[in-house]
Amino acid sequence: MELRALRYFVTVAEELHFGRAAERLHIAQPAVSQQVARLERELGVRLLDRSPRTVRLTEAGARVLDAARETLASAEKVSAAARTGPDTVRIGTAPGMAARLERGIDALREHEPGFEVVLVDLPVPARLDALRRGELDLAVARAVRHVPGVRVRQAWSEPLRVVVSAKHPMADRERVELPEMAGFSLRFPARECDPPLHDAVTAAFRAAGVTPKLGRPTGAPQDTIVEVGSAPGSWTLLPAGLVSVSPRVRSIPLHPPLEVPGSVLTREDGTSDGCVDAVVAAFRGD
CATH class of the missing domain: 3.40.190.290 (D-Maltodextrin-Binding Protein; domain 2)
Incomplete structure (x- = not known):
């Protein structure tokens, strides 16, 4: 089973559209369809229900999606470990937060000038899983209120x-x-x-x-x-x-x-309180 096939399946599952998935992956649509069909044959289950107008996850597809995200996040961990050192802070990011991220990174570097920051773009479920497994040091997310094993610090609305x-x-x-x-x-x-x-x-x-x-x-x-x-x-x-x-x-x-909360997330036994406090204050714009 190839990581490529898992990545293609996850992208289709997130987009629920083969054409948009192909655009996001920057490849031809038939290649996406072939890889997903091959993955279904290897697993012996149908992952997606397809019709001319819609694409939906099957029950098996939903289960495989979680496992596929975990596998891809683990692969990213190996890649990240090869290019980062002990003084690196890995932050799971979210779209539409450029200004807040810039302030947060500045606050981290002021608190610990020797830190190098690596931004990791993952979908929300994979971002939370990677944080719990220690593959991220910090993450930002909207509308998250409680996650087992994760400390949620609301920073903005x-x-x-x-x-x-x-x-x-x-x-x-x-x-x-x-x-x-x-x-x-x-x-x-x-x-x-x-x-x-x-x-x-x-x-x-x-x-x-x-x-x-x-x-x-x-x-x-x-x-x-x-x-x-x-x-x-x-x-x-x-x-x-x-x-x-x-x-x-x-x-x-x-x-x-109506508002949704935005939060800085860490593992309960993770990044030091001083660093987190600095990032939370920066995200609030204090």
């Missing part, structure tokens, strides 16, 4: 934004209430892409007494924004930091406002 096409009926609104969006098709990343954020948004709907009209699940947030921009009858709900500037979409504040 981030407002949720309604994102619609520039041609959407609500596009010119200065603010919008969740119940007003109930009749439009909600496009949102599948839960396996980011369980904490998915659960936080689901809880926000439940608290507001709103049952959204669910459209097809999407993959990464940036792909979600592209799809929403191309479909005037749809919308999504994302943290403000994930919303990229585009003339094709509008980002609208909610009324009343």
